[in-house]
Amino acid sequence: MKIKSAIFDMDGTLVDSLMIWEVIWDSFGKQYRNGGDFTPDIQDDKKVRTLTLKDAMELIHQNYGLGNSGEELLALANSILLDFYANRVKLKKGVREFLEYCSANGTKMCIASATAPDLLQVSLKSCGIEKYFSKIFSCGDIGKGKEHPDVFLAAREFLGSPLDETWVFEDSLVAIETAAKIGMPTVGIYDSHNFGQDKIRKIASEYIAEGETLVKLITNT
DSSP states (O other), X not given: OOOSEEEEOOBTTTEEOTTHHHHHHXXXXXXXXXXXXXXXOHHHHHHHTTSOHHHHHHXXXXXXXXXXXXXXXXXXXXXXXXXXXXXXXXXXXXXXXXXXXXXXXXOEEEEEESSOHHHHHHHHHHHTOGGGOSOEEEHHHHTSOTTSSHHHHHHHHHHTOOGGGEEEEESOHHHHHHHHHTTOOEEEEOOTTOSOHHHHHHHSSEEEOTTOOTHHHHHTO
């Protein structure tokens, strides 16, 4: 599979990190529910995964009354995330091999993520894959989440490739839907912590199913 340009999500796509939301909810329960459980309802749990972290924490504060403000929740979440990305995060299987293949074949690559840029840098360095990406695009910097196409359009403009030749690698149904609607080919990636796998499989141009890795795209070439 020859790919001229590629935009990669980070969490759930390149790194095995979506369990971090369970870590955050557990910490919130301990901090704000006297050590009890805290989990947002299923719709809010889905929504926060595509929002900027600031917007996600504001939503949780407003809907569940945790903390004194969304900013307070944001500070706690950032401390949890920094430790996780620096010390615990791991690449998904097959990622390094696929990135090396793309690099060797001249694919232009960048990151588009809802995660904050400083945390992305920590994660990329921790996993040893920062050399593959020419730029990071954050939804926080753009000002809109992946329910809007802005972050993908900004990344595509930087890469300088046509929409229909700029592949988007994502594990999120919302992000896959957004990219597909503007004519970008997509690779949907299974993650056990994410929602809507049946829909992702139907919408995505290519699909990496449970038990498969991105190496599938190389071996199918």
